[in-house]
Amino acid sequence: MTELQARGVVKAYGPTPALRGITLDVAEGEIVAVTGPSGCGKSTLLHCLAGILRPDAGQVFWRGERIDTWSEAARSKLRRTEFGVLFQFGQLVPELTVAENVALPLLLAGTGRRAGRTVATAWLARLGVADLADARPGELSGGQQQRCALARTLVTEPRVIFADEPTGALDTLAGEQVLTQLVRLAREQRTSVVLVTHEPRIAGYADREVVLRDGAVDGAGLGLDLPAAAGSGLGLRATGAPAGEALANAAPAGGAPAGERPAGGAR
Amino acid sequence: MRPGTLGRLALAGTRTDAVRVVLTALSAALAALAGLAALTVLAIPTPPATDDNEVRWSLQYATALLREPGLRGGTAFALLLLALPVLALAGQCARLGAPARDRRLAALRLAGATPGQVTRLAALETGVASLLGTVGGLVVFLVAHELLDRPGADGRLALPTDVLPSPVALAATVLGLPAVAAVATALLLRRVVTTPFGVVRRARRDRPPRPWFALLVPAGVGSFAGYFPLLHWLERHEVQALLPYLPILVAVGGLAALVGTVLAAGWFSYAAGRLLHRLAQGPAALLAARRLAADPWAGSRTFAALLAAVLFGGGAAAFRAHFQARYAAELAEARTFGDVTSAGDTFYLDTIGLVDLAVAAAVTIAAGGLLVALVEGIVARRRAYAALVAQGVPRGVLGRSVAWQALAPAVPAVLLALTVGLLLGRFLSGPVRTGGSGYVCEAAAAICADPAARGPYLRLVEAPERYVMPGVPLEQLALVGAGAVAAVALTVAVGLLFLQASTTVEELRAT
Ligand SMILES: Nc1ncnc2c1ncn2[C@@H]1O[C@H](COP(=O)(O)OP(=O)(O)O)[C@@H](O)[C@H]1O
Ligand SMILES: [Mg+2]
Numbered sequence: 133m134t135e136l137q138a139r140g141v142v143k144a145y146g147p148t149p150a151l152r153g154i155t156l157d158v159a160e161g162e163i164v165a166v167t168g169p170s171g172c173g174k175s176t177l178l179h180c181l182a183g184i185l186r187p188d189a190g191q192v193f194w195r196g197e198r199i200d201t202w203s204e205a206a207r208s209k210l211r212r213t214e215f216g217v218l219f220q221f222g223q224l225v226p227e228l229t230v231a232e233n234v235a236l237p238l239l240l241a242g243t244g245r246r247a248g249r250t251v252a253t254a255w256l257a258r259l260g261v262a263d264l265a266d267a268r269p270g271e272l273s274g275g276q277q278q279r280c281a282l283a284r285t286l287v288t289e290p291r292v293i294f295a296d297e298p299t300g301a302l303d304t305l306a307g308e309q310v311l312t313q314l315v316r317l318a319r320e321q322r323t324s325v326v327l328v329t330h331e332p333r334i335a336g337y338a339d340r341e342v343v344l345r346d347g348a349v350d351g352a353g354l355g356l357d358l359p360a361a362a363g364s365g366l367g368l369r370a371t372g373a374p375a376g377e378a379l380a381n382a383a384p385a386g387g388a389p390a391g392e393r394p395a396g397g398a399r
Numbered sequence: 400m401r402p403g404t405l406g407r408l409a410l411a412g413t414r415t416d417a418v419r420v421v422l423t424a425l426s427a428a429l430a431a432l433a434g435l436a437a438l439t440v441l442a443i444p445t446p447p448a449t450d451d452n453e454v455r456w457s458l459q460y461a462t463a464l465l466r467e468p469g470l471r472g473g474t475a476f477a478l479l480l481l482a483l484p485v486l487a488l489a490g491q492c493a494r495l496g497a498p499a500r501d502r503r504l505a506a507l508r509l510a511g512a513t514p515g516q517v518t519r520l521a522a523l524e525t526g527v528a529s530l531l532g533t534v535g536g537l538v539v540f541l542v543a544h545e546l547l548d549r550p551g552a553d554g555r556l557a558l559p560t561d562v563l564p565s566p567v568a569l570a571a572t573v574l575g576l577p578a579v580a581a582v583a584t585a586l587l588l589r590r591v592v593t594t595p596f597g598v599v600r601r602a603r604r605d606r607p608p609r610p611w612f613a614l615l616v617p618a619g620v621g622s623f624a625g626y627f628p629l630l631h632w633l634e635r636h637e638v639q640a641l642l643p644y645l646p647i648l649v650a651v652g653g654l655a656a657l658v659g660t661v662l663a664a665g666w667f668s669y670a671a672g673r674l675l676h677r678l679a680q681g682p683a684a685l686l687a688a689r690r691l692a693a694d695p696w697a698g699s700r701t702f703a704a705l706l707a708a709v710l711f712g713g714g715a716a717a718f719r720a721h722f723q724a725r726y727a728a729e730l731a732e733a734r735t736f737g738d739v740t741s742a743g744d745t746f747y748l749d750t751i752g753l754v755d756l757a758v759a760a761a762v763t764i765a766a767g768g769l770l771v772a773l774v775e776g777i778v779a780r781r782r783a784y785a786a787l788v789a790q791g792v793p794r795g796v797l798g799r800s801v802a803w804q805a806l807a808p809a810v811p812a813v814l815l816a817l818t819v820g821l822l823l824g825r826f827l828s829g830p831v832r833t834g835g836s837g838y839v840c841e842a843a844a845a846i847c848a849d850p851a852a853r854g855p856y857l858r859l860v861e862a863p864e865r866y867v868m869p870g871v872p873l874e875q876l877a878l879v880g881a882g883a884v885a886a887v888a889l890t891v892a893v894g895l896l897f898l899q900a901s902t903t904v905e906e907l908r909a910t
Contacts, residue, residue, distance in 0.1 A: 175908060184789050184904050205793070212791025219907055223786030227689040239682040240792060284790075296907070 133160045133195070135292055135324040141180050141190035143173075150176040152347040153190065158292070161322040163315060165338035167329055173347040174328040175296050181326060182215055182294045183207035194292075212237055216290035216323075218314070221301040223281050224269035231256065231265040234284045241288070255283040259313055275306030282310060286317055293318060296328045311337050419492055420528045422771070426489035427532025427576055428539065429764075433482035434572045435540045437475040438564035440465065461555040463746060464753070477757055480711070484761045487704035488768035489529075489580065491775075518585050526581030533573045608669050608695055612662040616819055619656025622648050623826035649827065656823055660710055660816050661703040667815070668695035668702075668808035675807060683796045687803035690776070695808075702809075704768060705883060706816040708761035712879035713820020714827070715754040716872045721828035722747040724869035728833045735839065735860065758879065766886035773805060773894040777901050784898070785906035798898055802891045809887045817880050821871070831869055834862035 136158040143151040150173045158164050158181075166174050179185040181192060183199050184207075192200040199210060211217070224233045234255060235248035243251070256262045259279045269277055278298065285293055295314065299307030315337050318325045327338055335341045343350040445468045448455050456466045464474045548560035563569075626649055633641055672691025679685045726748065777784070784797055840847035842856035 179789075179904050179907075182789070208788075208791045208793055210791070211789065215791070217786065217789045219786055219789075222782040225686065225689075225780065225783045225787070227693040228686070229689075232685065232689070236682055236685075236787070236792070237790060239680070239685065240796065245680055245685075 134158070134193075135160045135162070135195060136181060136326070137191075137193040138177075138181060139191040139193070141177070141187045141192065143176050143180055143185065143187050150347050151180065151187070154180075154344075154347075154349055156181075156342060156349065158324050158326060160291075160324060161319070162340065163318060163325040163327060163338040165327045165329060165335035165341045166344060167332065167335045167341055168344035168350070170330055172344040174330070174344055176347075177344065178294050178296050178326055178328050182217060182292075183210055184217075212240055213288065214291045216285035216288065216293045218278075218281055218285045218293065218295040218298045220297045221274065221277070224277060224284070226269050229266050229268060230261075230272070230280045233269065234280060234287050237284065237288045252283070252287060255287050256280065258317070259283050273306070274302050275309060278302060278306070278310045279313065282314060282317075286321075289321060290323060292324045292326065294326050294328075297330070298327070299329070299331075299334060307334070420524065422492040423489060423525060423528040423580075424532035424535065426485050426492060427529035427580065428536035430482045430485040430489065431533040431536030431572055431576055432540055433478050433485060434576070435537065435564065435569070437478035437482075438568045438572065439544075439559050439562060440471055440475040440478065442562045442564045442568075443471060443559050444562070459556055459561065460559065461551055461553070461557050464750065465559055477754065480707075481757055481761060483707060484704035484764040484768065488764055488771070490583070491768040491771045522581040522585040525584040526577045529577035529580040530574075533576050537569065537573050608662070608666045610663070610666050610670075612659055613666065615655045615659025616663065616815075619652040619654070619659060620819060620822045620826070622652025622655070623823050626826060627829050653823060656819050657707060657710060660812075660819050661706055663815060664702055664706050664808065664812040665695045667812045671807040671811065675803065681796075682792070683799035684803055686797070686800035687807065690800075690804050691808060702765075702769065702772075702812070705762060705765035705809075705886070706812055708758050708765055709813050709816040709879060709883045710820035710823075711754070711761070712758040712883075713817040713876060714824035715751055715758060715820075716875035716879060717821050717824025717869075718754075718828050719748065719751045719875060720869040720872040721825075721831060722751060724831040724867070728831055731833070732837075735837070735862070759882070762883055762886050766890050769805070769887060770890040770893055773801065773890055774897045777801065777894060777897050781901035781906045785902045785904065788902040789904065789907060794898065794902060797902065798895045801894060801898060802888075805887055805891045805894075806884070810884060813880050813883045817876050821876060825868065830866035832864065832866055834864040 134157050136156075138154050138156040141151050141154040142149075154173075154177055156164075156177075166177060168174055176185065180187045180200070183192070183194075183202070187200055190200075191198050194210070194214070199207060202210070224230070225236075228236070231249050231252045234252035235243075235245070238248040238251060239245065253262060253265050256265055259282060261276060261279050261283070264272060264276060264280060269280070272280065278301075282298075285295075293314070298314065299310055302310065311334060314325065314327075317323070325338070327334070329335055443457055443460075443465060445455050446452065446457060452458065455468060457468075458466065460466045464470050544560055544563065547558055548556070550556055564572075626645065629648075630642075630645060633639075633645075668691050672688045672693075672695065675684050675688035676692060679688050726745065787797065788794060837860060838857040839860045840853050840856050841858055842853060846856060847853045
């Protein structure tokens, strides 16, 4: 099933074009890396897909429903119920304890404080940071903070996770840990992931890599459009098919646009 | 590091830094104006006693506040009090955009600056900005001094524009204020450990404030309550030697009550946070509760100024009630004894009107400072807030948390300040004497007007002389309290505009 679809998404900041017609499908449970040089529009694309920004033109669908036309309130609700976001750093509220930070989305959904804490600590335990539940974010290392932020992203069991350079502020080892956990848990929950990064090595964790250049999918100029059915084929790969097989699938059968190349060597 | 390099790096600030410098200069200018006004009042010479002016009034002035030597001290003091909220505003401004500045200072350290150099740099910024402000204030003062020097229709001056403070006093104000500001900045910065890698990391949790200082409040109020009984006792037992010390008792007591109230406000913030935390189910209250408990002193400088203003407002309300009761008693007396000429003097009531005006001005200035603190708090957390909004937390939730955080401590603190102010005012103004005895003329007006003829018609009337406490001026108190809370609410409303701007998606961009 196709989880997320972008159709000809255009976005400009004033005179600066950031996205120039992006078409992209993300299948259920698929991990898609969006890469490209700094300033090519990766973050903007992520914000458009997540319903944080409204595209100037084009459409964004979530499970077949067009969401870019929804009101801010409706998109906000969608984000807190079905989506999860993970940014580079600094997303934990400094005054709340880690457990409270993690439980915050649950409280918004009406869960009581006690129940929220139980769920939050369970997620912290799954991420191996249960002992940090009562710490303040300022007392943690960057890697620990990011793992706690990941727990907050996962606590609502979102259908799609949007991660914008989630390891950008971490050293290699801490980055690996966070990514490994993100990928493992996403697989367990069959959660789709849009992973924005400028590091090719990080993209290796994904099922597929979409390269952006100057606000367009690299090679999309060839005029290829993703058929709506392609998503299901891509979804298969999300279950862990080796990269080579994915490559074999993608090029002739699925008709994936050039520039979408399968990522090598993840797992 | 060469001073030149250091200076250039120091100036490479952001817009927030520019705003901070401008606000610092502005508040220094306001403080200088208040100080210069007070000094000018104090510079009025008391004329030597003459036959037609035994009381040594400065008759060139229209208002008794300047005319009577006994009142001038109070006038100058009131002007200086106005400087207090301004100074609090300045203190708040010094921290505006401070996280960004601290990071820049940290970068300076990384580039080889010593901690001492960094501190001096920040102190220098405040000092220079304040100096610009005080010089500007002096210029405005001198220009106004010239322009306003116009006698009214009765040939009297509305303001003491005929005198100037001594050059030494002028220089002390213009140079002393910036020096004090710079030293204060250096002292404040001592607490900020800017490690070279430094986004200032505060691992140590602040100790919760202790409520012992709340004892200062009853102690202060008690000293006021004891004033009249003690005065009477001393007079009855003729212990004259101790009488001059009574005003000192009152001054110390008043200060204790004020300091106690202000410190209690910090504790209120903390306690409100704890209570909210226990009761809160929703995320808005939880966020507010944690922030209050984590940093009960956030914005406390200006909060303190607000409470001081409210305390004075409460005291003024008590005095107003006293003077109103006295005025009414005098009128009643005059009516009973047909003596319309001595019908009540409204001077004191008018003066209280001026005090109210000063309180309103102080509340306004303090609200400005609160706004700075509030915006500062939002801007410092904008990344976390923007991430929450991206995660689907409605901005309304964040807005409510900001409102909770401002109002939860403000309401009880304002109530306390009003109560303390009222008590101080009541004890100090004391009861009002009513009744008394006098002759009433019971005849036609024509006879009564003739002192020779009215003798037989005079009758001694004795209304029992009583001392009554004037009623509690609830309306006036409600006005002051509501005004203060409304000022806080207004700052919240304006602060929410910044919340909107601080949670845009731009804040999430990594660089
Ligand atoms: N708020 C903004 N205002 C103006 N230009 C912006 C804004 N946000 C992004 N841009 C521009 O849009 C382009 C894409 O930005 P972004 O999506 O952040 O790129 P990336 O995440 O790939 O580094 C860049 O040229 C950037 O300068
Ligand atoms: Mg980016």
